[in-house]
Amino acid sequence: MLEVSSVNSFYGKAHVLNDLNFSVARGQVVALLGRNGAGKTTTMKSIMQLVRPRSGSITYQGQDITRWPAFRVARAGLGYVPEERRIFTQLTVLENLEVGRQAPREGCVTWSEDMLFDLFPNLAERRHNRGKALSGGEQQMLTIARTLMGNPAFILLDEPSEGIAPVIVEQMARVILQIKNEGLTVLLSEQNLHFAQAVADGVVIIEHGTQKFTGTLAALQQQPEIRDAYLSV
Numbered sequence: 001m002l003e004v005s006s007v008n009s010f011y012g013k014a015h016v017l018n019d020l021n022f023s024v025a026r027g028q029v030v031a032l033l034g035r036n037g038a039g040k041t042t043t044m045k046s047i048m049q050l051v052r053p054r055s056g057s058i059t060y061q062g063q064d065i066t067r068w069p070a071f072r073v074a075r076a077g078l079g080y081v082p083e084e085r086r087i088f089t090q091l092t093v094l095e096n097l098e099v100g101r102q103a104p105r106e107g108c109v110t111w112s113e114d115m116l117f118d119l120f121p122n123l124a125e126r127r128h129n130r131g132k133a134l135s136g137g138e139q140q141m142l143t144i145a146r147t148l149m150g151n152p153a154f155i156l157l158d159e160p161s162e163g164i165a166p167v168i169v170e171q172m173a174r175v176i177l178q179i180k181n182e183g184l185t186v187l188l189s190e191q192n193l194h195f196a197q198a199v200a201d202g203v204v205i206i207e208h209g210t211q212k213f214t215g216t217l218a219a220l221q222q223q224p225e226i227r228d229a230y231l232s233v
């Protein structure tokens with residue numbers, strides 16, 4: 001569904017992504033793993049065209065989306081949830097969801113507020129509270145819920161478990177599996193292998209913007225030296 005081919009991305013003169021090559025099949029959850037500063041966020045931004053790859057290409061559902069404006073990438077069905085939570089703090093939970101609403105997309109789930117409240121029971125209880133009254137974990141959930149209101153076919157989640165309480169991390173894993181069950185394809189970035197193990201089918205490990213491993217979780221288990229070299233467990 002998504003193909004990243006020989007992608008090189010830079011910030012000015014700094015060469016941050018070095019010839020990345022991986023693909024994400026429809027209906028799969030792929031975890032992009034690597035330590036702080038490995039280039040996970042830059043990979044996601046390069047897919048969304050928020051950072052322009054200097055060379056290489058990104059293909060989505062057979063279309064070359066490289067150099068498309070980011071809004072067009074989003075319109076094509078890619079939903080991006082950045083690491084920093086992006087909610088409207090002065091709006092209520094319901095109003096935040098309303099802001100994210102987009103037209104139904106053929107072949108994709110059309111999310112309603114009620115479906116999202118089933119997925120995120122904490123948000124249901126807080127539906128009339130303003131964004132600023134939510135905990136960090138709830139704000140993270142609301143950012144994901146609002147992105148789902150756009151009815152994406154493919155969702156990119158940048159470090160969804162970062163900085164949230166352990167009990168919410170468990171809920172987050174359950175949410176990702178439910179999103180997958182609804183037919184969405186997921187690319188998530190993560191520093192911690194433990195969380196990825198709970199949700200991912202495939203794994204891509206990067207270090208200093210260079211790909212070090214690509215394969216299934218089962219294949220990674222067979223190579224503990226890779227895990228130890230590039231990940232925090």
Ligand code: ATP
Nearest residue numbers: 011014016034035036037038039040041042043083
């Ligand atoms: P984190 O876990 O901290 O989010 P990451 O794996 O997502 O890390 P990136 O944020 O993609 O890593 O950063 C990759 C490299 O690019 C790092 O060395 C970082 O310092 C550098 N970098 C990130 N953003 C910029 C920027 N706007 N300008 C210059 N360098 C940047």
